[in-house]
Amino acid sequence: MPALSISIAIVDDHTLFRSGLASLLDEFDEIKVLFEGINGLDLQNKIKNHPDLQLILMDINMPVMDGYAATKWVKENYPNINILALSMLEDEKAIIGMLKAGAGGYMLKESTPIDLLNAIKAITEKGFYVNDLVSGRLLVALKDGDAKPIFSARELTFLQHCSSELTYREIADLMNVSPRTVDNYRESLFAKLNIKSRTGLVVYAIKNNLIKI
Structure with a gap:
């Protein structure tokens, strides 16, 4: 039985790139492109008609409403939709700006199709995608200003169990989840x-009073 496809949207003001990317991704059985948008405002008008949307490939520099504002709006109004920034910009300011706005990952437009597919799969499954651009900078984004890491209740429970001598498999059994889910908490x-x-993780949790010893 084939796996369910991932429903995505592409928001980019360059028509040739946007249309070309849509055609390319349509070649993958795992991807279904629901719609394309030319900027954040266009996205706002179209997203309401697509309740099954799972992920948005978001450009940064767009007229009317750019990727930063559009990403923030989406995460405020549709928090379950994942956003993967896709840009030509490789500077730290752009990367951190998109992560702070709510993007779960960042890729360059020069990336290969298979790398983009893998990123889409990862961010859909885990809510984030770490690569050479994001790894090591995500912490900077979270620590900048008043922003602080936000932990789910399950992540805090996992942290508590990490301070014990239990194996990851034993933690999974105790939490009544699969070992793969525990792997996702850890990652x-x-x-x-x-x-x-x-x-x-345990040292951080102790220092920040996140667990009881």
Whole structure:
């Protein structure tokens, strides 16, 4: 039985790029392009007609309403829709700006089709996508200004269990979830905190009074 396709939208003011990308992604069985938009305002007008939309590929520099404003609006009004920034800009300001607005990942337009497909799959499954552009900068974005990492109740429960001697599989059993779900909790925390080990997570949790010892 084939896997369900991921419903996406492409928002970019360059018609040739947008249409070309839509045609390219339509070649993948895993992707279904619901609609295209030329800017954030166009997106606002079209999104209401597509309740099944799961992910938006969002350009940054667009007239009328740019990617920063459009991303913030989407996350405020449709928080369950994931956003993957897709831009020619490689500077840190653009990356952090989109992450702070609510994007779950950032890719360059020069990326290969298979890399883009993998990013779409990752962000749909986990809510974020980490690559060479984002890794190490996500923490900066979260720590900048008054912004602080936000943890789900399940992530905090997972953190508490991490301070024990339980294996990840045992933690999964205790939380009544699959080992893969526990892996997602771990990877999400690694990405949010720029930490790469279980010990690091526990130390952070203790220092920030997130768990009881």
